[in-house]
Amino acid sequence: MSETTEKTYKRSHEPVFWGLFGAGGMLTAFLTPVMILITGILIPLGIINSQNFSYEKIHGFATTWYGAVIVLVLVALPLWHTLHRIFHALHDIGINRGRDWQQVICYGFAFAASIFVFTLLLQMF
């Protein structure tokens, strides 16, 4: 049963994406529920006064350097988590054609969205 020739091992680049997935997953686990609750439910329903989420307040926050970093992380980092999962779920449901392209599209999407938000924040300064 033992093989006579030494097998060659190919290192995966997955640690890069797994690291981002883990960071995004951690953020999503701790913050996404309360974020959805605030921006998607409590403010639209008027339970929290929308004055607390006014243009002036948010714009003021997003144009400080730390505010911009927080907004970027809150908006973009979860995408590195979710698109990693979507990429692997495609394999799970048997979509095996063009895995390379699926990878480019999934992580490319997260990357593009991150750059999009980053550029907008930069513009506002």
Next chain:
Amino acid sequence: MSELMIEIDVLRYRPEMDEKPFTQMFEVPYTPDMSILEALQYIKDHLDSTISFRWSCRMAICGSCGMMVNGVPKLGCKAFLRDYYPKKVSLEPLANFPIERDLVVVMDDFIKKLEEVKPYIIPEKEKCLSEGTYQQTPEQMAKFKQFSMCINCGLCYAACPQYALDNKFTGPAALALLARYNRDSRDGGEAQRMKIVNQEEGVWGCTFVGYCSVVCPKDVDPAAAIQLLKVESSKDYLIGMFKPE
């Protein structure tokens, strides 16, 4: 006194005569202390002697009698009729392995992977007998003990959808045993084994479904072993970036 009976469906496959597997139903006298394995032995002794299944120790240590019991990977000797009676029990060979005959599967692929991870201590440098034994503290042993309880029964492979989807994946038991030796203070073979871990087919084939750890009859936690190896592999990746071989 009329005996209590239980119905048992067995997936049969006789390679010399069958194109594909079929289900055969047997009626077996029921007692609450009867294991699935004993029911199969009853069938072989009294109802149909052609039925094939693996078994040896009858006490959950040899790892031979793994099978699907109502779709769940279990050891035949550790699963009891009382947990199913009066409902029917359906027995199938372990999922995700090819069927050799009836409830016997071909485990060659798993054995090959097990051999590949070098599941034995590779000392950093050979010690002469006169130098005495390799010593270890209880704390050092605690780091790997849990993962060393594996009996190679293959239930975790039958539980793993990633192995089912792509059997190039090294799989739960082999990776748990790999972790067991990497975590052993007497071992110096980590560098050799990390090459296996770092591959796509290594730990990165796992999506953390976690069912392997649920079905393990020896409470090994392969899912945890794999997560910890993912952390190790990521560290190894970072080191590799600054210090290419």
Next chain:
Amino acid sequence: MTKRKPYKRELPTDWWLKHAFYTKYMIREGSSVLITLYSLILAWGVLRLSQGEAAFNGWLEALQSPFSIFIHLLALALALYHTITWFSLAPKAVDLWLKGKRLEDKVIVAGHYGAFAVVTVFCLLIITL
């Protein structure tokens, strides 16, 4: 000649519907679809923010539609499911040892829930203050 003829069973594409454990796994992974959508809604909000007050107020108004509320409720449920599964699996990726004993799973999970409660209350406070 060998009489061996191993039979390979096919994995059905809907394997994840055949067993509750796998279905829950797929819901966990599927939660990412709505969380992705939520991130895009926020990204859209940042775009509107950069376009001035009227644009931003338009975004806030759009969030008030019943459909938007429904989507957010669904996203909230799935995000919470992600949180629960993430916390329950967290001990498996943690290898903390205190005095030669591994930190107990219960402690790690409880720690996560404690931090979650603090973070949630903190966020609700800063937004209302």
